[in-house]
Amino acid sequence: MINTDDITGLILAGGRGSRMGGVDKGLQNHLGMPLAMHALLRLGQQVGHLMINANRNLGAYESMGVPVWPDAVSDFPGPLAGFLAGLERSETPYLVTVPCDTPNFPPDLVQRLAAALEAEDADLAMAATMEPDEGSADGTLKVQVQPVFCLMKTSLMESLVAFTQSGQRKIDVWTAQHRCATVVFDNAAAFANANTPEELRRLQG
Secondary structure, three states: OOOHHHEEEEEEEOOOOHHHOOOOHHHOEEOOEEHHHHHHHHHHOOOOEEEEEEOOOHHHHHOOOOOEEOOOOOOOOOHHHHHHHHHHHOOOOEEEEEEOOOOOOOOOHHHHHHHHHHHOOOOEEEEEEEEEOOOOOOOOEEEEEEEEEEEEEHHHHHHHHHHHHOOOOOHHHHHOOOOEEEEEEOOHHHHOOOOOHHHHHHHHO
16 A cells, blocks of 8 residues: 555646646635635645646645645646646655646545555556546447546656656656556546636535
8 A cells, every 4th residue: 555655645736827827727716715725625635745837826726835846847838747747846755746737636635545556556647537428429438548637656747857858848748658547536627727716616616
């Protein structure tokens, strides 16, 4: 069994927030505190160490009390830049990532990802949900992978450095190069995120 102390949790808050009007998503107020703080508190109960990946307002993130690291590569929009920042700084054998805009992710997220990674002798484990298949008329559900909810071995750093240096940035292309376990969570609503002001209002319900 993977020990909690061997896992570093990384909050991904380095995005441009373009669909939120360019604001820093992780600092948007949600029920009295910044979105990123919700993610931090929730993830903190599931891992041994914590970090935040952010590219602006670093002081505001540092005030949350954990190390803050910007993207390792410049002008590299997307979660893989955050993955890389975390892998370069992590001092544990495992790194788990969650986005800053999903405050209600499952409280057993890391535990279940770790169990699957071990059981399947995988390099990565990703969360997935059952979502309606838009191509189907009878409401069939299909497995929808949530790749930013990802537990990975920190030994994957060299692979990711090579991948990004070759100019690639698609997360699913990189993960496809490795043994990947998928863990389906029943509660799709737990993965509801706030990409737009409307979605944030909906989360606040």
